[in-house]
Amino acid sequence: MSELLELRGVGKRFPGVVALDDVDFTVRAGEIHALLGENGAGKSTLIKVLTGVYPADEGEFRLGGASIRPGSPRAAEELGISTVYQEVNLVPSLSVAENITLGRQPGRAGLLNWRAIRRRARAALARLELDCDVDAELGALSVAHQQMVAIARALDTRARLLILDEPTASLDEHEVAELFKIMRQLRADGLGIVFVTHFLDQVYAVTDRLTVLRNGARVGEFATAGLPRLELVGRMLGREVSAAEFAAQGAASPADHAAPPVLATHGLGRRGAVAPFDLSLRGGEVVGLGGLLGSGRTETARLLFGLDRADSGTISVHGAPCRIDSPREAVRLGLAFCSEDRKAEGLLPNLSVRENLLIAQQGRRGALRALTRAEQEQLCAHYIAALQIKTPDPETPVKNLSGGNQQKVLLARWLATQPAVIILDEPTRGIDVGAKQEIEQLIAGLRADGLAVLFISSEIDEVVRNCSRVLVLRERRLTGEIADGDLTADHLMHLMAGTHE
Amino acid sequence: MKVRSPLLWPLAGFVALLLLNAVFNPAFLKITLLDGHLYGVPVDILVQGSRTMLVALGMTLVIATGGIDLSVGSVVAIAGAVCAVLLQDGHGLALTLVAAVGAGVLAGSANGLLVARLGVQPIVATLILMVAGRGVAQLLVDGQVIIIASAPFEFLANGFVLGLPLAPLLVAAAYVSAHLLLRRTALGLFVEAVGDNEQASRFAGLAAARIKTLAYVFCGACAGGAGILTAANIRAADAYRAGENMELDAIFAVVVGGTALTGGRFLILGTAIGALLIQTLTTTMYNLGVPPAVAPVPKALLIIGVALLQSERTTRWLRGLAGRKEAA
Ligand SMILES: Nc1ncnc2c1ncn2[C@@H]1O[C@H](COP(=O)(O)OP(=O)(O)OP(=O)(O)O)[C@@H](O)[C@H]1O
Numbered sequence: 001m002s003e004l005l006e007l008r009g010v011g012k013r014f015p016g017v018v019a020l021d022d023v024d025f026t027v028r029a030g031e032i033h034a035l036l037g038e039n040g041a042g043k044s045t046l047i048k049v050l051t052g053v054y055p056a057d058e059g060e061f062r063l064g065g066a067s068i069r070p071g072s073p074r075a076a077e078e079l080g081i082s083t084v085y086q087e088v089n090l091v092p093s094l095s096v097a098e099n100i101t102l103g104r105q106p107g108r109a110g111l112l113n114w115r116a117i118r119r120r121a122r123a124a125l126a127r128l129e130l131d132c133d134v135d136a137e138l139g140a141l142s143v144a145h146q147q148m149v150a151i152a153r154a155l156d157t158r159a160r161l162l163i164l165d166e167p168t169a170s171l172d173e174h175e176v177a178e179l180f181k182i183m184r185q186l187r188a189d190g191l192g193i194v195f196v197t198h199f200l201d202q203v204y205a206v207t208d209r210l211t212v213l214r215n216g217a218r219v220g221e222f223a224t225a226g227l228p229r230l231e232l233v234g235r236m237l238g239r240e241v242s243a244a245e246f247a248a249q250g251a252a253s254p255a256d257h258a259a260p261p262v263l264a265t266h267g268l269g270r271r272g273a274v275a276p277f278d279l280s281l282r283g284g285e286v287v288g289l290g291g292l293l294g295s296g297r298t299e300t301a302r303l304l305f306g307l308d309r310a311d312s313g314t315i316s317v318h319g320a321p322c323r324i325d326s327p328r329e330a331v332r333l334g335l336a337f338c339s340e341d342r343k344a345e346g347l348l349p350n351l352s353v354r355e356n357l358l359i360a361q362q363g364r365r366g367a368l369r370a371l372t373r374a375e376q377e378q379l380c381a382h383y384i385a386a387l388q389i390k391t392p393d394p395e396t397p398v399k400n401l402s403g404g405n406q407q408k409v410l411l412a413r414w415l416a417t418q419p420a421v422i423i424l425d426e427p428t429r430g431i432d433v434g435a436k437q438e439i440e441q442l443i444a445g446l447r448a449d450g451l452a453v454l455f456i457s458s459e460i461d462e463v464v465r466n467c468s469r470v471l472v473l474r475e476r477r478l479t480g481e482i483a484d485g486d487l488t489a490d491h492l493m494h495l496m497a498g499t500h501e
Numbered sequence: 502m503k504v505r506s507p508l509l510w511p512l513a514g515f516v517a518l519l520l521l522n523a524v525f526n527p528a529f530l531k532i533t534l535l536d537g538h539l540y541g542v543p544v545d546i547l548v549q550g551s552r553t554m555l556v557a558l559g560m561t562l563v564i565a566t567g568g569i570d571l572s573v574g575s576v577v578a579i580a581g582a583v584c585a586v587l588l589q590d591g592h593g594l595a596l597t598l599v600a601a602v603g604a605g606v607l608a609g610s611a612n613g614l615l616v617a618r619l620g621v622q623p624i625v626a627t628l629i630l631m632v633a634g635r636g637v638a639q640l641l642v643d644g645q646v647i648i649i650a651s652a653p654f655e656f657l658a659n660g661f662v663l664g665l666p667l668a669p670l671l672v673a674a675a676y677v678s679a680h681l682l683l684r685r686t687a688l689g690l691f692v693e694a695v696g697d698n699e700q701a702s703r704f705a706g707l708a709a710a711r712i713k714t715l716a717y718v719f720c721g722a723c724a725g726g727a728g729i730l731t732a733a734n735i736r737a738a739d740a741y742r743a744g745e746n747m748e749l750d751a752i753f754a755v756v757v758g759g760t761a762l763t764g765g766r767f768l769i770l771g772t773a774i775g776a777l778l779i780q781t782l783t784t785t786m787y788n789l790g791v792p793p794a795v796a797p798v799p800k801a802l803l804i805i806g807v808a809l810l811q812s813e814r815t816t817r818w819l820r821g822l823a824g825r826k827e828a829a
């Protein structure tokens with residue numbers, strides 16, 4: 001088989017970090033090649049130097065035998081490299097159609113042919129079987145839909161090489177299946193595909209070969225089928241792992257039903273977002289919120305956290321009725337909400353890891369009771385160690401961290417407020433296998449300390465593994481609940497899809 | 502790699518300009534003691550620059566929240582008019598000063614309300630007051646230039662304490678207090694958080710709207726203070742001309758000082774240096790006899806120069822050039 005892409009000796013340094021060190025990487029035409037590694041291993045950086053987002057310090061790039069050195073993503077695109085970056089880099093204020101065709105709009109003499117733009121966008125979306133208004137403003141879509149639009153954009157070119165950096169992080173099973181179908185079809189057409197993911201199931205489902213990076217260096221290249229899962233994890237983490245370590249955790253112990261709920265709602269709802277629902281969370285339990293994309297999971301969380309105003313119903317915290325009409329109020333009452341959209345709703349990109357970490361706690365204390373520098377540093381040191389956040393130092397701007405490490409910073413931000421209830425919306429999005437394990441353990445530990453957790457995840461296994469019961473949402477309505485004994489992935493899936501036997 | 506201080510370029514520009522002046526005019530840097538008071542061009546720069554410095558202090562916070570305040574010049578005129586009217590009517594100095602700053606606070610609250618609560622674009626919101634404010638000032642003084650004959654009032658802008666000019670001392674005190682207020686509490690961090698990503702700071706539980714409003718109120722108060730100094734300096738309230746183009750100088754000072762117009766990180770000290778740099782340039786051109794109509798050109802060149810030096814892309818490009826030469 002022919003080598004489509006050949007990278008030799010690629011190196012890239014950032015202040016305080018060697019992101020890539022003498023990395024070789026080859027992709028053949030007609031294969032799907034997984035690029036794997038822990039958070040901060042250098043996967044995204046490799047993709048970015050290859051596509052001209054930043055210059056490589058050293059190394060040689062060949063595409064189809066010819067030496068290339070694209071100076072910008074646009075130039076890479078012209079060479080036939082189409083990329084979906086980890087951080088969706090589309091324009092939120094433009095329409096879906098404009099985003100898909102941006103920079104290559106059909107038209108003549110500077111005039112845009114709007115009909116052609118829409119037609120092309122619709123065709124691109126249809127390939128993904130995505131039903132979405134091409135005139136909608138991109139920013140108004142859910143993260144998952146934005147992700148799909150980014151993929152549709154990447155497919156809208158005549159590429160020889162398609163690069164997908166964690167495209168499935170916020171997608172549901174159904175969308176993932178659609179994406180895989182297209183990837184296989186493109187592979188049959190002779191494209192080379194680079195696929196970054198932290199989901200090992202997906203690696204084994206679609207990829208032919210894989211390359212593992214660790215700490216910026218290449219560990220090796222393997223045929224996917226010939227590498228057992230445990231060995232793969234071991235290569236990524238750089239140590240032996242035992243099967244027991246990654247076995248299912250002990251099922252969550254049922255919470256003490258005598259205790260009053262930490263958070264309870266009665267008929268809480270908002271027209272057009274979620275139908276009125278009753279919910280009660282007890283200290284020490286992890287409750288899942290299950291549902292398909294668009295079933296109202298995030299809307300429910302927004303309502304609880306005061307981001308949207310409820311138009312019916314009541315909320316009580318620790319048995320006391322209260323009004324939550326702003327996140328500030330929610331935080332004051334001991335709630336925490338780790339949003340799924342870390343770029344728009346989480347990160348303060350130019351501020352340091354330290355500042356990002358303490359902002360919620362400082363907000364809760366108020367401006368006048370500033371944490372001392374020593375307290376801040378202690379807090380940082382604690383969470384950087386506890387969550388193994390990979391950063392050169394606490395003063396690094398958080399935008400310079402890898403995607404998974406940014407996610408850990410946001411988790412730490414909320415844990416630092418020592419909340420009574422934490423709502424986690426896709427908390428393990430983009431987090432590597434090792435860290436996922438740590439975070440799940442952390443959640444288990446928090447539960448033992450009496451924290452109530454509302455857990456939202458599109459990964460059904462993750463929900464089943466972590467939760468003692470799951471509330472199921474369908475079409476923006478709470479339709480059922482599965483408790484301990486009945487909680488299986490199958491059962492949950494049926495309830496979510498509404499095909500309950 | 503060492504992180505270079507963002508204050509480097511404005512400071513370098515300031516020093517370079519002073520040296521350039523000193524070379525062409527050795528008397529430029531000379532400071533003399535006359536009647537126990539300090540005199541000389543540098544003192545003059547401090548005195549004349551103090552008003553811009555004060556306005557730019559408030560502007561720094563507004564820009565840090567990702568906004569802009571175009572109305573400061575008009576607020577200077579309003580505050581001056583308030584002073585003139587109250588002093589003319591025989592009110593005491595204390596009441597006059599409080600009322601003038603109060604007028605600024607009121608203007609700032611209006612801006613804050615429009616921007617933070619009603620979601621009007623900062624440029625549009627403050628443009629309203631920029632235009633209407635002059636009218637308000639005219640109304641207050643009835644279209645006249647009112648002469649102010651109050652020695653203690655004039656002393657604020659032109660007086661000396663222990664041989665040192667009072668106005669720069671007052672402004673320096675404002676800078677120090679602002680610094681302590683912002684950095685000893687978490688207010689500065691909150692402002693930077695809101696400017697960096699407003700939505701994310703709201704999600705983190707910050708009262709983003711209130712923080713933004715406070716920035717505009719503070720900016721209004723600073724403009725009110727500058728209005729007092731302006732009126733005291735010329736001993737008159739000139740609703741037409743007072744504070745003219747002040748918003749531009751203030752914005753220049755903030756940007757040259759290293760605070761980005763996109764919001765987020767702010768540098769108060771940088772703003773002070775930026776304001777002095779601009780005043781030095783103004784004074785230089787005045788001394789060189791450059792006609793006022795031409796004066797904005799060198800100012801613009803200077804600002805472009807500093808802005809380019811601060812941009813990451815140019816630095817990278819310059820470094821690339823240097824590297825290529827070394828390699829050759
Ligand atoms: N612009 C930057 N400036 C400084 N350091 C950076 C920058 N981008 C990445 N890094 C550093 O380079 C290293 C590799 O980051 P990279 O984003 O490539 O990781 P990754 O393998 O994609 O991880 P993840 O799975 O979390 O997305 C990290 O330590 C990160 O902190």
Ligand SMILES: [Mg+2]
Nearest residue numbers: 044086402403
């Ligand atoms: Mg990455």
